[in-house]
Amino acid sequence: MFSFKWGFRFMQKEFLSLPSRIIIALFVIGLILLPLFTQDPYILRIFTLACIFAIFAASWDFLAGYVGQISFGHALFFGIGAYSTAILNLRLDLPHWMTIVLGAVVAVVAGLLVGFPALRLKGPYLGLVTLAFPVMLTGIIFLFPDFTGGELGISGIARLASTRQQEYYIAVIVMITLITVLWKITVSKYGIIFHAIREDEIAVRASGINTVRYKLTAFCLSGFYAGVAGGLYAHYLRIAGPGLLDILMSFQVIIWTILGGIATIYGPVVGVFVLYPLLEYMRVVPQYRMLLFTIIVLLLVHFMPEGIANWVRDMLEKECPRCKERNVFTRRECRYCYAQIATKK
Amino acid sequence: MFRHRWSILSLLILVICILLLVATGCDDSPVDVDEVDEGEEANFLKVGIVGPMGFVQGDHSWYGAELAKEEINAAGGINVGDKNYMIQTVMVDTNELQSVDDAVSAVERAIAVDDVDLFIGGFRTEAVLPMTEVAVDNNKIFMIAGAADRSLLEGRVDVDYDRYKYLFRIAPPNNIELVTLSFILLNEVANSVRAELGIDTPRVAILMEMLTWNEPLVQIAQQQIPAMGMEVVGVWRPSATATDISTELTEIQSQGAHIIYMANSGPVAITYGRQWGELEIPACSVGLSVENQKAGYLEATGGYGEYDMSLNTYGRAAATEKSIPFWDTFMETYDDTPSHSAGTYDALYLIKDAIENIGTIDSEALAEEIANADYEGALGRVVFDEVHDVTWGPGFVTGFSNQWQDGELVAVWPYEWSPAEGVEITYQGAVPYKIPPRVIDYWKDR
Structure with a gap:
């Protein structure tokens, strides 16, 4: 059934027919092949961190973009993941793959704790409550400096891997896997329910769906993803400090997601992979680095209000007015239903 | 509509191409590297000055290093046998007060792109810890001038000397x-x-x-x-x-x-x-x-x-004969009094002396030499203790x-x-x- 011919036709009709899919494929291939072209530790560091932050940003996108639970304190999950990983690694000497998973599980528990007040709150009120959690955790960290390292954080954590290339590949593989799984969830029937909760929670409840369960699940899942990112970060930088819980960290993830394209899952990945290296690139003009970056961000918001990913997709593809399938913008008629979709001016 | 999309896409591709061109052009001549005439015969010691530039802590690190560099280069640079090394300072703006990962990337970039030989500076302990990890990964000397926490050295240099022997603190005295x-x-x-x-x-x-x-x-x-x-x-x-x-x-x-x-x-x-x-x-x-x-x-x-x-860390009094001249020159040049992060000044002189003593800029030999240094600077008499921290007390740095x-x-x-x-x-x-x-x-x- 899965003959070569079938595979070729599938590629031609389903995969290569849409530029956005080709871009994604090229991006993934590019990431995998990057170390073959450069061994520069600096470049590998930038892309490794971008992979970690992409997971973090996607976790926020899932919670806020898909389920509509706006969190202004998402650094909480990232920080908890990082701290738990660090403590487990240093105190119990557990291997990093285990500490990262266990750290993420602790972040899931945190997700549950944050999720409960979220059941009764919405919009800005929920945002303010979530904003308080990282501040509370920072207080707890300073309260037990012997255990948490206090202001200095916990350092001396084991490296993610012995070489920079290995660390890079771990981050890339984890990122691709987690993002794919999250994307699959959002396009599944559960994803539709999550989406519907954001649009009209009362209607979803009236349909007999237990929205409490779904909202708590969303918080846990988002916490898990952010926890994994935090764990990877802690092992990569070999430190987990209170800076991870800074308000800046929480807002950074929102900026990446909104500029990349909210409620898409791949949008935050685009946001991180464009903006994070761009900020690094700006080091060539250190005096104007932040100023230039801010101007670029403002221009992006102005010209691409739906986010970079959505803007590029809308430029390269168009939707069929009849069957709603997407087609490359050069096509005049839909590849599925052959309806007229473009008029040349 | 059709043409409109093509024109926007063309523009986008053009912008990307320009950015790539600029990027390739900038790699060899980063603008944050201090300008020194690079003759064909010249040898350079590239020193990364680490700190949050734009803030007093980073600026004073830079000022202190610049003063020392100007003086050393004007006096003929660092003499190593028949070779002369001129000092080239590279501004490593870490943004460490706001972002730890940004700080670490800045140090990594200084090594990979700017080819820095050693580092001086660092202010925020939480950022200095991972920055120094990158430095020692690459066998680079990192002399802290700013962050005061003892744990930057204790529990590292004394526990794993082979790895952390490249770390030192010259100023201020520890917390x-x-x-x-x-x-x-x-x-x-x-x-x-x-x-x-x-x-x-x-x-x-x-x-x-x-x-x-x-x-x-x-x-x-x-x-x-x-x-x-x-x-x-x-x-x-x-x-x-x-x-x-x-x-x-x-x-x-x-x-x-x-x-x-x-x-x-x-x-x-x-x-x-x-x-x-x-x-x-x-x-x-x-x-x-x-x-x-x-x-x-x-x-x-x-x-x-x-x-x-x-x-x-500094005052207009003679801890050594260099103290008052340094204070006055700093005031005259920058219209400000030196703070503790200006310890980069003494750090650079100390490193110069160490290189001249051993006749090489090899990090391993240099680390050994610095560990045994006994240097009189504007700070006072600098001697490092068993964890490479500056010794505080009467007769040393006070x-x-x-x-x-x-x-x-x-x-x-x-x-x-x-x-x-x-x-x-x-x-x-x-x-x-x-x-x-x-x-x-x-x-x-x-």
């Missing part, structure tokens, strides 16, 4: 010594109060901004001050950014405090200095104030900061205490300092500490 130093200064002021005002048990108000770095200091001070023959009248913790602390100061006055023992790194130090003078609080002020160390402090407090006293007197920041300590029986240390240029006249007027007749 434990800084606490000791601040108590010595408090004791000196208390002795003046006893001698001049006839008060046997001075009352001390602890006023320290609400930040975590001084949390242990608040705890220790409450235990230590009574043991020093003083009485604690209370603890006040204003916000680090408070613009009005008149309530706290009035309460301190009502509690009958003779001395205010403070530790403020944030803008509250300006508020404190202004209102302490404006409200004519009859208490001497001593401790640690980052703002007090700056040349513009008196102006910022509207002149009310007169007689405020703070410890510092630090200074500066007080604003008659509109000038003058060194008032060490002045007739007696660290042991029969030993008295006074740095030439240091003057006696002055109790504010209003404090004398207030307490003399009571």
Whole structure:
């Protein structure tokens, strides 16, 4: 059934027919092949961190973009993941793959704790409550400096891997896997329910769906993803400090997601992979680095209000007015239903 | 519609191409590298100056290093046998006050792109820890000049020497010594109060901004001050950014405090200095104030900061013969007084001497040489201890205490300092500490 011919036709009709899919494929291939072209530790560091932050940003996108639970304190999950990983690694000497998973599980528990007040709150009120959690955790960290390292954080954590290339590949593989799984969830029937909760929670409840369960699940899942990112970060930088819980960290993830394209899952990945290296690139003009970056961000918001990913997709593809399938913008008629979709001016 | 999309896409591709072209062009000539004429025969020692540029901590790191570089290069550079190395400073703007990962990437970039040979600087401990990890991964010397925490070296250099032997701290003395130093200064002021005002048990108000770095200091001070023959009248913790602390100061006055023992790194130090003078609080002020160390402090407090006293890494007194010339040159060049991150100045000279002694810039040999260095700099006599931390104490680096007197920041300590029986240390240029006249007027007749 899965003959070569079938595979070729599938590629031609389903995969290569849409530029956005080709871009994604090229991006993934590019990431995998990057170390073959450069061994520069600096470049590998930038892309490794971008992979970690992409997971973090996607976790926020899932919670806020898909389920509509706006969190202004998402650094909480990232920080908890990082701290738990660090403590487990240093105190119990557990291997990093285990500490990262266990750290993420602790972040899931945190997700549950944050999720409960979220059941009764919405919009800005929920945002303010979530904003308080990282501040509370920072207080707890300073309260037990012997255990948490206090202001200095916990350092001396084991490296993610012995070489920079290995660390890079771990981050890339984890990122691709987690993002794919999250994307699959959002396009599944559960994803539709999550989406519907954001649009009209009362209607979803009236349909007999237990929205409490779904909202708590969303918080846990988002916490898990952010926890994994935090764990990877802690092992990569070999430190987990209170800076991870800074308000800046929480807002950074929102900026990446909104500029990349909210409620898409791949949008935050685009946001991180464009903006994070761009900020690094700006080091060539250190005096104007932040100023230039801010101007670029403002221009992006102005010209691409739906986010970079959505803007590029809308430029390269168009939707069929009849069957709603997407087609490359050069096509005049839909590849599925052959309806007229473009008029040349 | 069709043409519109093509034109936008073409424009996008064009912009990407331009960016790529600029990127490839910039790789070989980063603009943050200090310009030095690179002749074909010239050898260069590239030194990364690490810090949050645009903030006083980073700027003073850069200023200190620039001064040293100019002087060393003007004198012919570093002589290694028949070779001469000119120093090239590379500004490594870490943005460490805001982002730790940004700081680490900056150091990595300095190694990978700018090909830096060694690093000096670093201010925020949480960022310096991972930055130094990158440096030692690449066998690069990292001489800390700014971050004070002992844990940057202890538990690293002594535990895994082979890995961490490249780490050193030249300034300031570590956090434990800084606490000791601040108590010595408090004791000196208390002795003046006893001698001049006839008060046997001075009352001390602890006023320290609400930040975590001084949390242990608040705890220790409450235990230590009574043991020093003083009485604690209370603890006040204003916000680090408070613009009005008149309530706290009035309460301190009502509690009958003779001395205010403070530790403020944030803008509250300006508020404190202004209102302490404006409200004519009859208490001497001593401790640690980052703002007090700056040349513009008196102006910022509207002149009310007169007689405020703070410890510092540098002062206009002769810890060595290099101290006063450095202070004056720094003031003349940058119109500011050097803070502790200007320790990059002495660091660069120390490294120069070490390279000349061993005749190579090889990191491993250099680390061994620096570990055994005995160098007299503007700071004092620099000798590293078993964890490569600068030795603090009489005969080594002691630090200074500066007080604003008659509109000038003058060194008032060490002045007739007696660290042991029969030993008295006074740095030439240091003057006696002055109790504010209003404090004398207030307490003399009571």
